Amino acid sequence: MEALKQELKSKIIEVLNLEDITVADINDEDALFGDGLGLDSIDALELIVMLDKDYGIKLVDPKEGKTIFKSIEVMADYIAKNRVK
Amino acid sequence: MIKEVFITETNCITPIGFDVAVNIKNIGKAVSGIQLQNNPKLLNTPFYAAVINDAELDLAFAKVTSAEGYSRLEKMMILALEPIIKKSNIDLNERTAFILSTTKGNVTALENQENIDPAYLNVLAKKVADFFGFKNEPIVVSNACVSGILAVSVAKRLIQANLYDNVFVVAGDEVSKFVLSGFNSFQAMSNLPCKPYSVNRTGVSLGEATAAVLVSSNKENAKIKIIGDGSINDANHISGPSRTGEGLYRSIQSALAEAKIDSNQIDYISAHGTATPYNDEMEAIALNRLGLENVPVNSFKGYYGHTLGASGLLETVIGIESVNQNTLFTSLGFDTIGVSQSIKVIEKKENADIRYFLKTASGFGGCNTAVLFEKVN
Amino acid sequence: MTVNKNYIHSFCTIQKNTVFLNGEVVFTTEENSFADFSKKVYKHFEINYPKFFKMDNLSKLAFLGAELLLTAADENSAENNTALVFANKSSSLDTDVKYQSSISDSEDYYPSPAVFVYTLPNICLGEISIKHQLKSENSFFIFADYEPEFMENYCNILLENQKADRVLCGWVEYYNEEYKAFLCLVDKKGETEHNHEQLKKLYNK
Numbered sequence: 001m002e003a004l005k006q007e008l009k010s011k012i013i014e015v016l017n018l019e020d021i022t023v024a025d026i027n028d029e030d031a032l033f034g035d036g037l038g039l040d041s042i043d044a045l046e047l048i049v050m051l052d053k054d055y056g057i058k059l060v061d062p063k064e065g066k067t068i069f070k071s072i073e074v075m076a077d078y079i080a081k082n083r084v085k
Numbered sequence: 086m087i088k089e090v091f092i093t094e095t096n097c098i099t100p101i102g103f104d105v106a107v108n109i110k111n112i113g114k115a116v117s118g119i120q121l122q123n124n125p126k127l128l129n130t131p132f133y134a135a136v137i138n139d140a141e142l143d144l145a146f147a148k149v150t151s152a153e154g155y156s157r158l159e160k161m162m163i164l165a166l167e168p169i170i171k172k173s174n175i176d177l178n179e180r181t182a183f184i185l186s187t188t189k190g191n192v193t194a195l196e197n198q199e200n201i202d203p204a205y206l207n208v209l210a211k212k213v214a215d216f217f218g219f220k221n222e223p224i225v226v227s228n229a230c231v232s233g234i235l236a237v238s239v240a241k242r243l244i245q246a247n248l249y250d251n252v253f254v255v256a257g258d259e260v261s262k263f264v265l266s267g268f269n270s271f272q273a274m275s276n277l278p279c280k281p282y283s284v285n286r287t288g289v290s291l292g293e294a295t296a297a298v299l300v301s302s303n304k305e306n307a308k309i310k311i312i313g314d315g316s317i318n319d320a321n322h323i324s325g326p327s328r329t330g331e332g333l334y335r336s337i338q339s340a341l342a343e344a345k346i347d348s349n350q351i352d353y354i355s356a357h358g359t360a361t362p363y364n365d366e367m368e369a370i371a372l373n374r375l376g377l378e379n380v381p382v383n384s385f386k387g388y389y390g391h392t393l394g395a396s397g398l399l400e401t402v403i404g405i406e407s408v409n410q411n412t413l414f415t416s417l418g419f420d421t422i423g424v425s426q427s428i429k430v431i432e433k434k435e436n437a438d439i440r441y442f443l444k445t446a447s448g449f450g451g452c453n454t455a456v457l458f459e460k461v462n
Numbered sequence: 463m464t465v466n467k468n469y470i471h472s473f474c475t476i477q478k479n480t481v482f483l484n485g486e487v488v489f490t491t492e493e494n495s496f497a498d499f500s501k502k503v504y505k506h507f508e509i510n511y512p513k514f515f516k517m518d519n520l521s522k523l524a525f526l527g528a529e530l531l532l533t534a535a536d537e538n539s540a541e542n543n544t545a546l547v548f549a550n551k552s553s554s555l556d557t558d559v560k561y562q563s564s565i566s567d568s569e570d571y572y573p574s575p576a577v578f579v580y581t582l583p584n585i586c587l588g589e590i591s592i593k594h595q596l597k598s599e600n601s602f603f604i605f606a607d608y609e610p611e612f613m614e615n616y617c618n619i620l621l622e623n624q625k626a627d628r629v630l631c632g633w634v635e636y637y638n639e640e641y642k643a644f645l646c647l648v649d650k651k652g653e654t655e656h657n658h659e660q661l662k663k664l665y666n667k
Contacts, residue, residue: 016576019515038512042324045271045575053572062272129568188582190553195562206553207606224612225604227553228584235601242619263558266565267578315625318546318591318600324579335597339625449579450588452600 005076012072015050016043028073036071044069056084090241091307091461094169094299095402098161099389100135100292103145104168109406112414113434117388119278119290128265133278135292135390136260137161152216156191156203158295162213162255165297170217173299175251182249183219185210186226186236186256188394192263213255227394230357230448231316232256233296234397238314238456240300250302256398257295264393265291271324273361279391281358281384281416282365282430284423289359292390296399307461309405309442312346315339319451326363330371332453333445337375340443340455348375351457352439353413355404357446358384359391360418364447369424380443383431387417397446397454408439408460468621469652471628473664474530476503476523476643483530485667496639500526516576517589518557519641524548524586524634525593527645531630532594544647545599545626546587547616552637553583553604559638586634599625608633608644610661617648617656633665 009023012032016039030036033044044065051057051068057079059065068078095105100118102108118135122128139157146160149167162185175181187206194203202208210223226236233256240252258264268274268289279290300311317339319332327333341348354377356368372378385400392399407414413431422430442458475482479499480490489506493499500522504514509529517525532544557580565573579585584602591600599620605612617629632645644665648656 017515019512040322042516042576042579048272049270049572049574129571189558192558192562195558196566201555201559204555204558205551206604207551210604211606222605222609226601227582227604228587228600228602229582239601239616242623243615246615246619246622248615262565263562263581266571266573267561267575267581270573270575270578316599316601317597318588320588320591320595320597322592323585323588324575331597343623448584449582450584450600451591452584452588 001076001080004080005072008072008076011050011054015046026072029071032069032071051079055079057082088245088247088302089304090244090311091301091304092298092309092311092405093301093303093306094173095297095308095405096165096169097294097296097399097402098137098165099294099399100137101388103164105402105406108403112388112403115415115417117278117417118292119390127260127262128269132265132274133290134260135290137293158191158257158259159209159212161259161295162257163216165257165295166213166217166253166255169297169299170253177217177219179220180250181219182221182224182240182243182252183214184224184226184236184240184252184254185213186232186254186394186398188227188229188232188258189261189264193261195263228448229450229452230391230393231397231446231452231454232394233399234401234444234446234456235316235454236398237298237300237311237401238316238454241311241314244300244302252300253297254300254398255295255297256395258393258395259293260291275360278418279360279386280418280420281360281386282422282424282428283419284421286360286362286365286423288361289386290390292392294389294392294395294399296395296402298398298402304461309408310459310461311456312459313340313342313344313457314455316452316454319453321451323451324449326367326447327451328367330367330374332451333368333371333447333455334374336453336455337371337443337445340457344457346441348377351377351380351441351443352437353407354380354382354443354445355400356382356384358386358416360386366424367447369426369428372428373426378427379429381413381429381431381437383414383416387419397444401444401456404442404444405458408442408458411436411438413437466622466650468618468648468650468656470654470656470660471647471649471652472531473644473646474527475667476527477641481530496641511593518580520554520556520583520634520636521580521586521589523636523641523643525589527632527634527643528590528594528630531645531647542594542596543598543627544596545620545629546590546596547601547613547620547629547631548587548634549603549605549609549613550583550633550635551604551606552635554581556637557581608665610658610665614656614658614661621648621650
């Protein structure tokens with residue numbers, strides 16, 4: 001689980017082009033959207049693509065993203081339970 | 086004295102007709118061009134879109150010319166322009182400009198990596214211009230989903246500045262794998278034919294079409310007068326519309342100020358109405374801020390889908406017919422109002438005396454355009 | 463049209479790893495890619511706007527040019543009616559090609575919304591409008607070549623018709639590591655007259 005969290009952090013930084021942010025800057029419980037990392041709606045859509053591409057998880061309802069992408073903690077948990085690759 | 090500018094000729098090539106009269110007849114009968122498409126080459130799942138039949142397109146094109154080597158979009162654009170250029174009998178000299186409006190042009194040319202030249206919008210414009218022999222370099226307007234109506238505004242401004250007497254405008258886009266996959270990745274596609282302003286709307290249906298108009302300083306044969314325009318950015322977000330409708334609100338205000346009329350004089354609005362939850366909501370807010378909540382409004386997306394760079398011009402062409410036939414057309418796909426502020430969506434075709442007509446559009450990049458028209462007697 | 467004279471308040475050119483402001487070199491470096499060059503420019507001018515790194519190359523190019531011409535003082539005024547009139551040859555083709563590659567293989571088909579949104583040339587106008595809070599006239603044109611006469615005419619129209627108080631206009635071309643931005647801030651007052659000969663001269667400088 002710890003490895004998955006680290007992996008997610010570096011993926012998010014890379015996929016979302018978060019300049020000047022390092023893996024160490026992101027806490028497991030930090031809010032990814034809003035006040036936390038300040039991600040926006042396009043980032044959320046991009047994370048949906050990442051779930052599909054890297055973990056084979058297809059979100060049927062994009063609104064699910066809101067809960068899944070709450071924090072690294074929640075995301076890692078969801079991926080661990082639902083991943084097919 | 087500011088020069089008066091008119092639209093004197095119109096035409097359109099759409100899935101529900103290859104001229105204005107047939108389109109109006111079908112709209113009057115609530116015929117939609119949107120159908121379920123099963124084409125894995127375009128999208129791996131079935132989808133709703135309004136698509137022009139290739140065989141019909143080729144047949145119509147063959148009637149105009151035996152020339153070969155034109156793409157689908159180029160054929161559609163040439164077919165839209167050809168009858169109005171012929172009918173107008175205007176010299177394509179240095180006083181006649183040519184504006185082409187599109188978002189993605191021949192983007193399908195990117196599928197052939199050997200030669201992507203046709204994907205350049207200036208190459209597309211030159212090809213269409215050369216077919217007719219325009220003397221001036223074409224002007225391409227590519228400003229997302231406002232392109233079609235922005236092109237009308239640009240044409241009017243260039244004529245007012247006395248740079249040209251006549252401007253032929255063509256606008257077009259086609260349904261492509263490129264655009265379908267993109268809207269799909271944005272989770273913006275409707276799983277049913279789109280339902281603008283309805284409570285159960287879930288997104289856009291894409292469509293393809295071309296439209297063409299002649300914008301002129303010559304009042305003879307005028308179908309409508311262009312009296313004001315504005316194209317103002319939301320300065321808010323590159324993909325989502327402003328929650329307050331700021332750019333659209335200001336665009337309409339700018340058009341009203343120029344036309345020197347009050348918002349309460351507007352008789353009919355052809356809005357953008359893409360049927361995405363956010364766009365329609367934003368429009369309702371902007372219209373309410375201007376006190377336009379009781380003005381009959383429709384979206385033509387239920388007939389044509391979202392035809393991107395064509396939509397603003399196509400919907401202007403149909404709107405002009407509304408004005409001149411004193412008819413408000415049904416906003417197809419609408420059932421129960423689903424925006425937070427009330428607006429008067431046209432539920433049933435009806436007669437009305439329309440003097441002032443407002444056309445609006447909004448698009449990616451936070452852009453908005455509003456153009457006001459006045460009936461000519 | 464009765465044309466009151468308008469003026470070029472300031473202008474900037476970005477090309478070949480070099481930034482010119484009003485004709486003077488203000489930054490130059492040797493980099494192998496636009497990504498590295500644009501990042502150096504961003505750091506050099508101490509721009510603090512993390513969204514910059516999410517932009518495509520065309521938007522980065524246009525954004526940097528605008529940063530140099532639209533100063534902090536402008537942002538503080540309540541109403542900043544500076545219109546944007548940009549043009550280029552390649553539209554958003556650089557990003558279009560990138561996006562196309564993400565959908566061409568059906569086995570590896572993952573269209574990216576963050577790339578797709580930049581497959582429109584006018585997105586760079588949106589980026590600049592957001593940064594500088596320009597709720598103003600916006601338009602993007604495509605021509606085979608830089609068209610100083612069109613730019614002059616269209617800017618004058620916006621100023622004469624009171625659609626804008628100032629116009630940031632110019633050419634922002636980017637395709638496959640070849641790039642050039644030439645932007646002018648056109649105002650009703652100033653010293654350098656705004657006309658197409660001048661625009662042509664400054665563009666080629």
